[in-house]
Amino acid sequence: MKVFSAEQLQQADKVTTEKHNISSLDLMERAGTQIFNWLHQRMQGAQVPVHIFCGIGNNGGDGLVLGRHLIEHGYVVHIYIANFTDKRSKCFLINYDRVKEITKKWPILMTSEADFPEIHPDDVIIDAIFGIGLNRAPEGWVKKLIQYLNEQKAFRLSIDIPSGLHANKPVADMEAVIMANHTLTFQAPKLAFFLPDSGDFAPYFEIIDIGLDPEFLHNTVPLAHLISKQEARQFYKQRKKYSHKGDYGHVLVVGGSYGKMGAAVLSSKAAYRAGAGLVTSFIPKCGYDIIQTALPEVMAITDAYDHLISEVDDIPEVEAIAVGMGIGTNERTVNALKKLFSETKASYVIDADAINCIALDKDLKKLIPPQSVLTPHPGELKRLVGDWKDDYDKLEKVKEFTRKYKCILLIKGANSITVHEDKLYINTSGNPGMATGGSGDVLSGMIAALLAQGYDPLLATVFATYLHGLAGNIVSQSNSFEAVMAGDVADHIGKAYLSLLEPDQPVQQDENDQK
């Protein structure tokens, strides 16, 4: 699914009205009606007061359309207009009059804090104050209104976007954004929903298709691609009946140091579970018994040193190398990486301490093999590209880094984002249970396994990240978030593949339809 910018969506609105010969008013009617249908289906006529807070732009217009339909269907509706300027949009004004035509209870014009209504915890709040037309931080009593609504226990449903949030720009004032319980967003999700600074304002959202011109949406290069099961499924390459282990590639895991052998174990295990034909671990001497005992399927080669990696030597020819998990940043290890990068051709996944080594040593940075996949967590990323002002600045810095070093970089987190030059792929699987030691090690092994199986680096990163999150979701469903451990995630990669490929459940018919 594509994630468009506010400007692209405004353009899509324009193209749709011109090409399909419908007016903006019709489009607003369509949008407001769909929001009504959503709410009506859930409320089923319940006489719970619905408080609709409208701005004076088109987002407010959507709120007015919703209000009109709710009134016509006998709901208890209170409409408030946050009357912060006289510059009301045309479609807003027409819908304002339409509300007045059907009820004697006209919308309440709010001009100050004194107008804030009392709201019961069981009531419903509709937030239609600002949409994607927000162009500065809300101030004065409008900011106070947002804060007042956030203090209420009532359910907050935002139309299109929580008011105060920009679709694809940094939040101007964190204290002037609606904390939506749910957001019904038009046509496409907004980038702000997936970034750490702003994602909490829109933790749950649904997309309302308002029929914007499909050709325009198809031909427009989006800000980002959202990766859900539907997309991930298409990446999967089926195995051939007469294949053998040589067809699925050989992964070399270069990892571990004294006290951190688990990192190499987890990564190696995940590489096998994700389908690599062969896995060899290159480890310090102290790890030999550990890895051979933990994973009999894995071949082991040891360094000359006991506690750390000093030279990656005598290794077989491999398709993919995952390097860095638990290796530390000793100078000898930095030198080992320099030699490895310059002398051994393979597809690389560069993780954890290998990233820290690169951040420490400029010469090593220059040796990053082209098309490598780097998988930093936020701390490692900061060391690598420097600190950032906000999420958007971070994305720009990472894009620049991938251009300069011709690589792919995965920004790990709640919605991990794969970055390659100007392309962004936002992952949707995974859960907070995965914020646990070693889960990144599992991911590096998975990416390497897909590389070894012939997936190209970008696809391997995007696909492995989705599968990794899906495995984590499967574990957490039977285990709670708290109890998820990285080893469990590796053990459920198989279930993730099965879940990915199983047909979607047919939509349950409504009980009434079956009678």
Ligand SMILES: NC(=O)C1=CN([C@@H]2O[C@H](COP(=O)(O)OP(=O)(O)OC[C@H]3O[C@@H](n4cnc5c(N)ncnc54)[C@H](OP(=O)(O)O)[C@@H]3O)[C@@H](O)[C@H]2O)[C@@H](O)CC1
């Ligand atoms: N176009 C279509 O066909 C469809 C559009 N749809 C809907 O339209 C929404 C976008 O509508 P929109 O462009 O009118 O902008 P919106 O978000 O309502 O607010 C802008 C108004 O607020 C003002 N303003 C801005 N920031 C401010 C601030 N901090 N503090 C105070 N004022 C501020 C700004 O005024 P100004 O900057 O001129 O002072 C302007 O008047 C979109 O999200 C979706 O819900 C759907 O109906 C589908 C069909």
Ligand SMILES: Nc1ncnc2c1ncn2[C@@H]1O[C@H](COP(=O)(O)OP(=O)(O)O)[C@@H](O)[C@H]1O
């Ligand atoms: N809140 C979260 N929601 C979803 N996934 C998460 C969350 N926190 C962490 N993860 C995932 O868990 C993994 C953690 O990686 P990392 O921090 O490198 O772990 P480690 O270094 O312990 O192996 C990443 O893939 C990340 O995307």
Ligand SMILES: [K+]
């Ligand atoms: K809104």
